Amino acid sequence: MDSTIFQALFNGLAVGSIIALAAVGLTLTMGILRLSNFAHGDFLTVGAYLTWWINHFGLNIWLSMAIALLGTILIMLAGEQLLWKPLRKQKASSTSLIIVSIGLALFLRNGILFIWGGSNQNYDLPLVEALDFGGLKIAYYRLIVIIVTILAIVGLHLVLQKTKMGKGMRAVADNIDLARVSGINVEQIVLFTWVLTAILTATGGGLYGLITAVRPNMGWFLILPIFASVILGGIGNIYGAIAGGLIIGVAQELSVFIVGSEYKLGVALLIMIVILLVRPQGIFGK
Numbered sequence: 001m002d003s004t005i006f007q008a009l010f011n012g013l014a015v016g017s018i019i020a021l022a023a024v025g026l027t028l029t030m031g032i033l034r035l036s037n038f039a040h041g042d043f044l045t046v047g048a049y050l051t052w053w054i055n056h057f058g059l060n061i062w063l064s065m066a067i068a069l070l071g072t073i074l075i076m077l078a079g080e081q082l083l084w085k086p087l088r089k090q091k092a093s094s095t096s097l098i099i100v101s102i103g104l105a106l107f108l109r110n111g112i113l114f115i116w117g118g119s120n121q122n123y124d125l126p127l128v129e130a131l132d133f134g135g136l137k138i139a140y141y142r143l144i145v146i147i148v149t150i151l152a153i154v155g156l157h158l159v160l161q162k163t164k165m166g167k168g169m170r171a172v173a174d175n176i177d178l179a180r181v182s183g184i185n186v187e188q189i190v191l192f193t194w195v196l197t198a199i200l201t202a203t204g205g206g207l208y209g210l211i212t213a214v215r216p217n218m219g220w221f222l223i224l225p226i227f228a229s230v231i232l233g234g235i236g237n238i239y240g241a242i243a244g245g246l247i248i249g250v251a252q253e254l255s256v257f258i259v260g261s262e263y264k265l266g267v268a269l270l271i272m273i274v275i276l277l278v279r280p281q282g283i284f285g286k
Contacts, residue, residue: 003136008253014142014211016249017149019222021204023229023241024156025197031173031236032193035084036098039105040201041219041226042112047072047202048209048218049112052121061123065206072202076194079104085190105220112216120213141210152203153242156196160238165192173236224265225252228272234282243284247271 022044029035050068055061083100092100130137160166165188171179172189180186208218225248232247233240251271252264259266275282 005254005257006136008256009250010138011142012250012253013246014139014145014249015253016246017146018204018208018245019225019229019249020242020245021149021152021200021207022222022226023233023245024153024238025200025204026226027230027233027236027238027241028169028193028197028200030230032169033084033190034094036094036101038098038101038223039079039108040101041221041223042105042108043072043076043198043201043219044205044208044222045112045214045216045219046075046108047205048214049116049121049205050202051206051209052123052214053116055123058124061125061210065203068206069199069202072205073195073198076198077191080191080194105223109216109220116216118216120215122213123209125210139211145207145210148203148207152200156200156238159196165189169193221265224272225249225268228268228275231272232275232282234284237282237284240282240284244282 026040029037047068050071051065054064054067128140130139168184168189229244229248230241233244248268252267255267
């Protein structure tokens with residue numbers, strides 16, 4: 001394989017890993033809470049900015065990322081109490097929920113601009129030489145992104161398959177009314193879903209800052225690939241979202257050789273449209 005193509009493939013896996021983490025968080029909210037959250041990308045940005053801000057106090061990047069996770073969890077839970085829970089009680093339509101989520105996205109983005117400004121920021125990280133594998137240069141932090149993503153996915157799998165809360169989440173996703181009459185505490189499942197979503201999304205944002213500049217619109221430009229990944233894998237399908245994120249990431253990077261880097265988002269949109277036309281339930285089903 002040509003080294004340039006291999007490099008693009010590896011870069012695509014790194015970016016796809018971040019998209020996959022965010023896509024899993026989004027598919028959880030869509031599958032369990034029935035919420036198409038267009039603010040999801042901006043929560044990713046919040047995670048990246050909190051990581052950058054804490055890191056510049058001299059804390060280790062991983063400790064900074066852990067504290068940023070807690071901050072993002074608190075913000076998401078505040079959104080649940082102030083916005084989503086009251087709207088669910090009022091039985092708001094899906095259209096109303098989408099409009100509110102777009103408003104929340106604008107609120108978060110402008111809040112970031114107000115607090116930290118619009119300039120690009122970078123983590124305070126030591127310079128590390130690219131790793132040499134048989135003449136191929138592999139960026140160290142991109143490799144770290146892939147490794148951390150694998151660990152996060154394994155942890156997610158264990159939570160969903162081995163814990164009582166994970167089984168409850170799957171039950172609520174299948175049939176919320178049946179889960180409620182079966183004695184499952186649905187409100188507790190909702191809160192846990194937001195916590196898990198915040199952890200995955202903020203981790204994705206923190207990792208994204210390792211391979212690119214932290215900027216206010218970084219999550220907004222990822223929201224289309226994230227939705228495309230969810231639709232590609234099947235709405236509510238956790239493992240489908242992971243596969244969809246990796247496919248979208250690799251496809252975007254490889255498309256540079258055909259259409260140029262400025263059309264990366266167009267590739268994600270094209271894949272999403274084709275899937276909706278040919279197999280709207282996604283490759284792996286809902």
